[in-house]
Amino acid sequence: MSEILLKATALEKRYGGLKAVSGVSVDVHRDEVHAVIGPNGAGKSTLINLLSGDVAPTSGAMMMGERDITHLSPNLRALAGVGRSYQKTTIFRDSTVFENVRLAAQAHGGSPLRMVGTAERDGNVNARAAAAVEEAGLSHRSGTVAKFMSHGEQRQLEIAMVLATEPRVILLDEPLAGMGHAEAQRMIALIGRLKDGRGVLIVEHDMDAVFALADRLTVMVDGRPIASGSPEHVRNLPAVRAAYLGHDDEIEAGAAA
């Protein structure tokens, strides 16, 4: 069994009376994609926000290897090796692709807040930024201002930024949302490569993508995990079929893909 990079145990997040996430335990393994699926409002984004530290859990614990990260703020989690993308693209829209990624690399360089010397002159940061831009397949767009790119390219940029922070675990919240077919295919290929030496947790509605990518699958409904395991195992569980009653075709279609 492969190494567990990120382990969350019995996570719960309450908003007043609403349990957005309840009793969720997930593992993210090295060299694996762990997909989380579920209907709208199931608590998938909340789960990612808990793992990234954007939202503090009501109870439960999170570990990166041996390190307890439950109470670390988002910036410290990023330094601990957790990188993430957001459901709504979150980039510096007025900066170029390279500057976006350079910032990400800077945050994880030797002196991220150095007060002297021009930011662009750090060769090590520049090299790591260039490598991340390349890995995300955006080298030809390096000098383009982010807001002038297509939606799909902006999402690729967000992944390049995550890569530049040299994460061990990558959390992706609906990376394919709003993409056309060709863009989605490119993104699926990119995500498939991301797991090399890292762990990936992905939330996605697109079943074709989920079944193409997932090594492990968790299904959430109303904040609770109703099933978890290998995609083949989960797909055939009666509870999952019941939760998706009427959408059997989609699960079948995904399985056939």
Added chain:
Amino acid sequence: MKRLSKIPSAGLIAAVLAVAVALPFVVSGYYVQFASKAMLVGMLALSLNLVVGYGGLVSLCHAAFFGFGGYMLAFMTPEDGGASLWLSLPTALLVVAAVALVIGALSLRTRGIYFIMVTLAFGEMLFYLFHDTKIAGGSDGMYIYFKPELVVGGRNLLDLESARTFYFVALALLAGAAVLVKELVGSPFGRALAAARDNERRALSLGFPVFRVRLTAFVVSGVIAGMAGFFSASQFGFVAPQMLGWHLSATILVMVVLGGMGSIIGPVVGAFALIGLEEVLKTSFEHWKLIKGLVIIALVFLLPGGLRQLATLLMPERVDASATPAKPRSDEAPANV
């Protein structure tokens, strides 16, 4: 980054510096003093812009640091001679830094309009601390009878009584502050500060300690303001609570907005324009304050970007981590599992 685009060329800077150096030899003493005052106020506006323009934080207590710098000089000037610059300046700046650290640490936990309100409240508190208590002459303020001295080996190297010497000190301070802020905004630190302004959530999830970055900028900006206040108090030989009140804070903000938040020098130009305008109107009209208000309103509406830039800062993107509703997708079946 888009807001850094209006950097003046080296030639222009050299020309302005040449004029500035020649000025005290060609105009009368009154104007030399007036120019010195304007440069210190320009330095004040420039320091505020580090927080407002580059940090995206609209602070309304900036005069407090200016005033504190001045009051520190008043406290440290003995009854029978000038204060030692060696001792009084670093002490004043340390105290201002401490005040900025406390105010910043508390107010930077809030965002947008709440940040404005909290900084305003701090500014008012400090104003009334000096206005209503006897620690520094209450509403009458304090006189500073002697200029600070830079004594080396028994000789004062810096005769601040001389209007011309003072002018060059003010010029050097302004230029020094401009270089410092320029260095800062171009450095990795400055990029982190701007990143936090443009997208706080992303800056955090990249790993930047946003709070610490902002607090550092807030303190640096406060210390530059304190330096300007220290020398302003020295120039006028007088400090009063108005020096740290919200009225001055708001005026500096107007200078920053008028001059433009996108450059280092813009706010200095804004300061010069406003002070110059005041000077001209004062000598020509009885109700000059009313006319000044009208001119400012007109300028803010006419200048491209001025008001709009401020508005975007007052309404920053929501930064809490609440879920964003999923957008309907055109490329998939209606039932999106």
